[in-house]
Amino acid sequence: MKQLALFTLDEEKPVKTDEWGTFKDSLRAPIHNWFTYPAGFSYKAVEASLNTHSITTGQIVYDPFMGTGTTNLTAKRLGINSYGVEAHPFVYRIARTKLNWDIKEDRVVTAVAYIESWVRDQRKNLNGDLRNHLRQEFPELILKCYEDRTLFDLLLIREAITNGNFPADMRDFLFVGLTSLLRQVSTAATGWPYIAPKKQKTTSLEKDALFEFSRLIFRMMQDILITRFEAHPDYPNTFHAIYNGDSRNTEGLVPSGRVDHVFTSPPYLNNFDYADRTRLELYFFGEARSWGDITQNIRTKLITSATTQITRDSPRYQLSDNLHKACPEVYDFLSESVTQLSKLRLTKGGKKSYNLLVSGYFNDMFLILADVYRVLKSEATAVFVLGDSAPYGVHIPTDELIGKIGIAVGFSEYHLDILRERGGKWKDNPQRHDVKLRESIVTLRKS
Ligand SMILES: C[S@@+](CC[C@H](N)C(=O)[O-])C[C@H]1O[C@@H](n2cnc3c(N)ncnc32)[C@H](O)[C@@H]1O
Known part of the structure; x- marks a missing residue:
């Protein structure tokens, strides 16, 4: 695994990629900065990926974790079509607004x-x-x-x-x-x-x-x-089909075998509660009045990435048989980590259900990867920006596991690039441990 292997836009200038997983660049860019979404990524990363994979006007890019629409907005600006799916209704509405440039x-x-x-x-x-x-x-x-x-x-x-x-x-x-x-x-x-x-x-x-x-x-x-004024002259002819839905299954929304490139960043396995990020907004607009409202209207709709989403007795948080059948190597590795976590949690004050979190996360990512494979054309690539984690100090190498699950759902190869190691994003991580973490790009190719 090496650093910065994939993305070079201009041979003269080295590309600074360590902030691609953060929203910093986007906060300085028109329209992107209409809503500060700390979970968002850099529009420069999207541009670089579209460039590297030679995606041009008339082609189609898809973001299954659309968030506030960074991928789609960048595509529109470059005259490229896009699909996007976002499960959080409030965040979806922000993306929808940012993609409408017909306001007079x-x-x-x-x-x-x-x-x-x-x-x-x-x-x-x-x-x-x-x-x-x-x-x-x-x-x-x-x-x-x-x-x-x-x-x-x-x-x-x-x-x-x-x-x-x-x-x-x-x-x-x-x-x-x-x-x-x-x-x-x-x-x-x-x-x-x-x-x-x-x-x-x-x-x-x-x-x-x-x-x-x-x-x-x-x-x-x-x-x-x-x-x-600055956008590609073809932008008025592009389409941007975006949905407030669940990217674990987009049949009926995103057609099979039509997408030229996927660029996305799933929630990281780091126990941040995306629904809670919008608590102020939801309370202000009267869309929720309590923790329970947010759980019912939002938390349950998102892929599992925080312990606050978990109900302990649901089968959703046991490693699935489908994952077992498709990818025994990953299943066995995760089973061991989950067993370790279920013992460790009993020794910790907070007794956090990281065992269930890890199981739920990979069950969901398995479904997402299979759906992404379905929508891609052959020869096309899917790029995932993501971070690994170490709940209670147990290292879960998310990038490698996602790569391997990708192969199990049909991709022919995967490649990892490191964006940065143990950056600021983890400074606030409540789980103090010594494991070196990284933020990576996983590129999967469909043959
Ligand atoms: C890391 S953020 C992506 C942010 C995006 N790249 C941007 O710049 O705004 C992950 C997003 O996935 C969304 N999400 C979680 N579960 C989902 C699901 N099952 N289907 C679609 N979106 C989901 C979250 O609400 C969150 O907005």
Whole structure:
């Protein structure tokens, strides 16, 4: 296994790949940066992969873990068609909005003028105790994250968007603008992975939410104008078929044997709870009011990657017979690790069900790999950006195991490249251990 073997765009300049698995580059790019998704990856990695695998206009790329649409947005910009599947409804909506570049400037100006005037009018109508009013609308967590006046403005903007007579795509656009504002004007530390209402940040104290909202919406419009101008001239003829669904089985959504390239990053086996990342947003928009709502509406729909998703007696978290039949070598390795973890957990304070987590993760990845194989054309490649892990110090070499499962579902070869070793992504890992971890690229080829 070597470093940086696959991706070289320009022989003169060495490509810096150590941040490809992070969202840093995307945070500096128009449209990509509309929503800070810490689980997202770099659009530069997508560009490099499309380039390396000679994917051009008219061809099709697919991302089975679409997230906020980095792969699809990059493809559209380059005049390439795309499919995408994302199980988290809120994250899917962000991707859908980022892929719509048909928003018109004059309609944006009218929408912002309407919202500004509506919010100013409503501010005057507030009778009685503001805190009481807010308490009826929002769970405690939201109340703790904002100054009352700011939260009241955010609520009014939300109501203006919901009740205004906007077409669906404009409502999405305004919704993403408001979503983007939520963490900017919060007085609490709302960073990844968890919200800490007790930690106060001072930078947002003076911000006027309505002013910031209008500014953001105009900046988003500007992003669309820049992107339309810079994109490949064929982009208006491309299609981007994206679904809020489950990539373990996409029959009926993504046709068999049509896709030229897959570029994706599955959830890592590192116990981060993706559903929890959007807790602030879901609570604010009234899409969930409790941990239970988030579990029912989101956690259960995602592939297993955090112990918070697990119900102990479900067969979903026992290594599957299908995995056994298809790939006994991986099954045996995992069985041993799972047995070790089921003993180890009893000796630890938190008694985390890492044994079930590992089983559930690989059962799910087995289904995903089989589905990815189905949709690819022959001679095509699938690229997975992923990290390995070491729950309770038991090393699970995810990249190699995914490569081997790939062979078992029909791929003819796999290749591993290391992006970085034990980077910042693991600094916050609650599972302290000495195992050296890595973030890798697994490339699978269908013959
Ligand atoms: C590492 S993130 C990918 C982020 C994406 N590359 C981006 O830049 O926004 C993995 C994504 O997979 C999604 N996911 C998890 N289980 C899924 C499933 N069964 N089907 C489709 N998407 C799923 C998660 O919600 C998460 O958004």
